[in-house]
Amino acid sequence: MSAQMSPKVQNQIQQLQQVQQQLQTVLSQKAQYEIEIRETRRADEELADLPADATVFQSVGTVMMQKPKEAVSAALKEKVETLELRVKQLERQEQMLQGRFETLQNQVKQALEGGPQIGGGAGPSAT
Numbered sequence: 623m624s625a626q627m628s629p630k631v632q633n634q635i636q637q638l639q640q641v642q643q644q645l646q647t648v649l650s651q652k653a654q655y656e657i658e659i660r661e662t663r664r665a666d667e668e669l670a671d672l673p674a675d676a677t678v679f680q681s682v683g684t685v686m687m688q689k690p691k692e693a694v695s696a697a698l699k700e701k702v703e704t705l706e707l708r709v710k711q712l713e714r715q716e717q718m719l720q721g722r723f724e725t726l727q728n729q730v731k732q733a734l735e736g737g738p739q740i741g742g743g744a745g746p747s748a749t
Contacts, residue, residue, distance in 0.1 A: 631733045638726040645719040652712040659705045666698040 627635075669678065672691060679686045680694045 628733070631730060634726055634730050634733065638723065638730060641719055641723045641726060645716065645723060648712050648716050648719060652709055652716065655705050655709050655712070659702055659709070662698050662701050662705070666695055666702070669695050669698065 669691060672678070674691060676691055678689055678691045678694050680689045680697065681687075
């Protein structure tokens with residue numbers, strides 16, 4: 623019966639699959655950023671426990687550089703803020719994709735429940 627689906631329904635199913643893939647990608651990115659936020663906050667908490675004159679190194683590309691504790695802490699806080707903004711952006715994208723997914727899902731469901739959709743022909747094809 624799937625070969626007898628109308629092109630419109632086939633297109634909607636294809637869009638539904640694409641939206642689902644996009645949603646999975648967004649959720650995966652969001653989870654990665656949330657993990658990075660937790661790790662960065664933990665690093666800043668550990669840094670806060672050190673004395674003000676402690677020797678601190680920060681990774682800059684492939685090089686470790688000695689930096690003042692305050693500078694490293696400020697960089698960590700800035701990183702958290704940037705990541706939190708990205709997470710909020712991904713949450714908005716997630717909501718938009720979820721709404722689109724539900725709309726397409728309902729359209730496909732209605733089309734399939736409406737009976738067999740025959741596209742372009744009035745009889746069985748000769749095979």
